[in-house]
Amino acid sequence: MSRGEVIVVGGGLAGLASAAALAQAGYSVHVLERREGVALETSFANGGLLTPSMPHPWNIPGVWRRLLKWLGREDAPMLLRPGAIGGYVGWGWRFLYASSPRGYRLATEANFRLCDYSLRCLQRWRRDLSLEYAVSTRGTLNVYRDRAEFDRALARVEALRPMGLTYAALDAAAAARLEPLLDGVRGSIVGAIHYPADETGDAHLFCRALKERLLERGVRISERTTVRSLRIAAGRVAAVETAGGLIAGSQVVVAAGPWSTALLDRHGVRLHVRPVKGYSLSIPIPGVAPALRPQLALLDDSLHAVMTPLGDTLRLAGTAEFSGWDRTLRTARLEALWKLPAALTPALLRVVDRASARGWCGLRPVSADGRPYIGASAIGGLWVNAGHGHLGWTQAAGSACLLAQLMSGAPAPIEPEPYSPQLAQRARASRNSRAGAAARVEQHS
Secondary structure, three states: OOOOEEEEEOOOHHHHHHHHHHHHOOOEEEEEOOOOOOOOOOOOOOOOEEOOOOOOOOOOOOHHHHHHHHOOOOOOOEEEOHHHHHHHHHHHHHHHHOOOHHHHHHHHHHHHHHHHHHHHHHHHHHHHHOOOOOOEOOOEEEEEOOHHHHHHHHHHHHOOHHHOOOOEEEOHHHHHHHOHHHHHHHHHOOEEEEEOOOEEOOHHHHHHHHHHHHHHOOOEEEOOOOEEEEEEEOOEEEEEEEOOEEEEOOOEEEOOHHHHHHHHHOOOOOOOEEEEEEEEEEEEOOOOOHHHOOOOEEEEOOOOEEEEEEOOEEEEEEEEEEOOOOOOOOHHHHHHHOHHHHHHOHHHHOOOOHHHOEEEEEEEEEEOOOOOEEEEOOOEOEEEEEOEHHHHHHHHHHHHHHHHHHHHOOOOOOOOHHHOOOHHHHHHHHHHHHHHHHHHHHHOO
16 A cells, blocks of 8 residues: 655666655655656766765865965866855855865765765665666775875874775885876876775666666656646645646645755745756767776876766766856866876877867765755655755665655664754754764763
């Protein structure tokens, strides 16, 4: 017997994953997607990373210095466009406030718990649903060419080791043994960190495969269906209004990435989420010899970029551009992505066909405090799953499973309060975390 029908707004990673978890929990699900297919926006061509090793939000303490330093530089890892500042004012103050050491730590820990849980959920789905999406389980390798940066990275990940993060610090020779393509640049590498539990996979292929499994299991997916607003009656959601008319529903999940905010704002539900543009290049490599293909994803924090092998495609992705809703595909920003293979894998760069690279940009839904919004809103029957930023692929399955458990009243596998869409609860979770940390310090002093 069905628990009832749920309407899910959004057919990307968050929306389809929500549909999968809710269907598994016994709900009848109807997904509404405004585009002509699933995962054609933010989920289309991201970096392909499934990385509990990367739970740190972008608002690292002192981030404002970096933004000022990089202002106006088209090749900057993080670029704030002056013309877009007006759209980030209120959000920006919260972003900077949350960049305190305490706020940064709390967000990092909350993200790691969700990422770690999420990868386990995804692995179960992959097995149970026989999903194929160019997955690799070889881990990821973060390469450093600056000693101080390497030392800071080691301190950050060591702080997460008690929570379950596994990693191996490598010198240049060990890094080159793990990834032979690095052998030619060993002299420029001061160290690397290997995260063996990380995975990689094509998010778009995953969404397409998941869509087919959902349809087989009776989930309805309506594409080319734009949701204009919600109908609220007596403090509860009653229907969604689409371009084609009303669709009745007493349970609605808004999982539409950065577009979630506009829909929810109309009904007084405030999410501190703004779009931050990322770029990628997808390079066909079917003719490249196996010896010249990366064995695992390579990351360089100084370039804010990643190189991920996805079957016969090499994905270069990265950069963070604060430019509002601007979807312009800027050549200079795409060109900056080539710096990564030039620095780390020049042998590969010499054999790929640069002209065959397909450029893309997408808008990441970035929350001001670095944590996604998952759970109930203040309106009865209205639920939220949005604001995952650069961790949308990593956190998709876990966020959906957590949401389904909250909706069905099942015990939550991780503490849900840090992700609550109700800001009073979210602030309380932060205070509780601070109090708990203070108590632990007192016990050990």
